[in-house]
Amino acid sequence: MRFPLFIATRYLVSRKKQNAINIISGISVTGVLVGTFALILVLSIFNGFDQVVRSLFSSFDPELKILPASGKRFEADGATLKMIEKTDGVAVYAKVIEENVLLKYNEKTHPARIKAVDNHYMNVTGLDTMINRMAPEQPKNGQFCIVGQGLSYFLGVNLNFARSIRIFAPNRESSLNVTARNAFRQNYIIPSAIFSIRQEIDEKYVIVPLEFASELFQTGNEISAIELKTHPHTDIDEVKADLQERLGPDFVVKNRYEQHEFFYKVMKSEKWAIFLILSFILVIASFNILGSLTMLIIDKKHDMFILQSMGADNKLIRKIFIAEGFMITFVGAITGLLLGFIIAWLQQTYSLIKISTQGTLIIDAYPVDIQAIDFVWVLVVVALIGFIASYIPVRLLTRRILK
Structure with missing residues (x-):
């Protein structure tokens, strides 16, 4: 697997013949980054409000x-x-x-x-x-x-x-x-x-x-x-x-x-409904990955023929471009996770963003609670979306080109 990753890394960082491919690749990374960042931040805020509600109930309920x-x-x-x-x-x-x-x-x-x-x-x-x-x-x-x-x-x-x-x-x-x-x-x-x-x-x-x-x-x-x-x-x-x-x-x-079983179920359902909505936005953003890989495959058609003449089979060539899609996905995902963690930690520690309540609520800033399980779920969803977005164009286009 080292060889496909090596070639995919060169394709990711090197200049392409068509500058539009570099732009679309950058947009793809940014789309995944923003979607991942939004998922982590929104889930952390929901966790924060959940903790606030639980603390309020604990003041009245045994x-x-x-x-x-x-x-x-x-x-x-x-x-x-x-x-x-x-x-x-x-x-x-x-x-x-x-x-x-x-x-x-x-x-x-x-x-x-x-x-x-x-x-x-x-x-x-x-x-x-x-x-x-x-x-x-x-x-x-x-x-x-x-x-x-x-x-x-x-x-x-x-x-x-x-x-x-x-x-x-x-x-x-x-x-x-x-x-x-x-x-x-x-x-x-x-x-x-x-x-x-x-x-x-x-x-x-x-x-x-x-x-x-x-x-x-x-x-x-x-x-x-x-x-x-x-x-x-x-x-x-x-x-x-x-x-x-x-x-x-x-x-x-x-x-x-x-x-308060019904109330807690509603809160949990709202959290996962937001998770699904933002995941759907990530799916839409992944179309940029599909477009980027499509243009890259067309741009590197000559390289594929050279690799074939050197003994590379179709499976190896597909792994190169699937690895390229995964790298675009994970660069955006890891950056989004890191940025989301930093912003959530800053809000949790310093309460930077305030809520205008005029003293009607017990909190004066958006509550945040960072939970490791949210990072795991977001990474799994982003990886799944990235795999699907990479596999489909690579499978279809290489089948046509590598006859």
Whole structure:
């Protein structure tokens, strides 16, 4: 294979009889370079946004969540809680009640989803890191709530303890004799902080103490879920499988991906859709390689006859021009990969390109995450496209010329 590579290298760097061949070869290299560069950069940005979204979910969603296999709630008996606490890898757990409610503040009303948590909840998630406004003092009786930023905007919530939020919930005891008077239970709670994570969470949730919700919903020992945090460096999937086996078929244990499975699948599909679109652009750019090789074969027709007279067979001559196509492809691909890595690293390290958010997002620059697997996939795709773009013209034209 050394001889075909040697001849192909000479053809690539030497001047041709027709200057147009040099120009088309340069365009071919540039097309592959730009396409490869764009693939690496776009995939790295998608990875960056994926990491941002995962970090936002980790501030509100637990590493593992235990839910009833059927129904909305289950009995949190002592044996079950003790078994969860003794499971290897479990660091802390929190009991949770979730229910839809109606909020009223001043004269404004808005539907919301209440999330009632116990004292361990802040150790399970990172919600405390997402609080952007807090009252100077907390209520002494502990009856306070944390409101999503979107909800606070809709209701016009102030953190001055002058007014409480009025919460309406369906009355479970009035199912047989419903009247306007007894259809809903209600209670008051003081807003003491506002959190901001993502728009769909901020506009939906209000966090309250578990005891407050138990009294409002009349749930007793029933809860909606148990949220868990594992010890550092613990295999979460192993803990999940262990818990599922111990709890049995009456419960479902979900990790963060499974809690938002549809959302993560959409993000992954978008990434690979962009990958396919840019790969198609690379296919179009590879037509330059096809044109360059076609003109080179015609230009080097005399050289092929000389090589034949020296004993070279048709297979060897084809290898020369296929190697030429591969060299055009890989010069562009390696340069594009290197340039894409440098730009992505600079953005990841120094955040050069900013996002104009006016403080509405937690990031102020395009996030980037460089992953080695992306480089492997891009190189495989570029190599495949380069092989096809080189093989077809070489096979067809040499068959006509070398008769």
